[in-house]
Amino acid sequence: MLDELKNANEYIIDKIVETDSLILEMEAFALEYNVPIVTKEVAKYLEFLVSSHNFKNILEIGTAIGYSGTIMGKIAKKNGGKLTTIEIDETRYNQAFENFKKANLLDSVNLILGDGVEEVKKLNEKFDFIFIDASKGHYMEFFNDSFERLEENGIIFIDNIMFRGYLYKEYPKRFKTIVRRLDEFISYLYQNHDFVLLPFGDGIGLVKK
Known part of the structure; x- marks a missing residue:
């Protein structure tokens, strides 16, 4: 089953034809310098989701080089x-x-330098879409603080929630705490929120308020 999912992802990626020169430039930079960005199929799904709902006020926790932020x-x-x-x-x-x-x-981006754990708490506005892709060990904290700032019917998109597949396969011992926290986080979301887990990319969690 896992091999089938991998093959499906590869098939989808092969079908994606990107024409935006800046997006291509960032993808090449990320590959060369090992910068974590969303995978191509996740990027297309993210673009589709945000565009379909006409989201206006968006919060992103974890900018990196601005790849998903640009989208x-x-x-x-x-x-x-x-x-x-x-x-x-x-x-x-x-x-x-x-x-x-x-x-x-x-002119339409508020780029903040700081720790998301602290900076989210300082925000005094509401968002209709929130994208979380930062330190995996703090996902629960990122979620709780940002959920308070999410508009009714808004969506939180949590990327890499299955952490390289380590939640369901053998993993290095140094990741034990992160894996445990993410597993507990997923259980919490299923039990307490309108939540769906999608097994493509590195795992996507969606929460609707």
């Missing part, structure tokens, strides 16, 4: 809204700034 930011800007995105690493923050500049998004 969401373009839609938010088109809809007359904005993207607020938080990055803890200063080098990545600066790289994201340059990519948002290339995408002509600086």
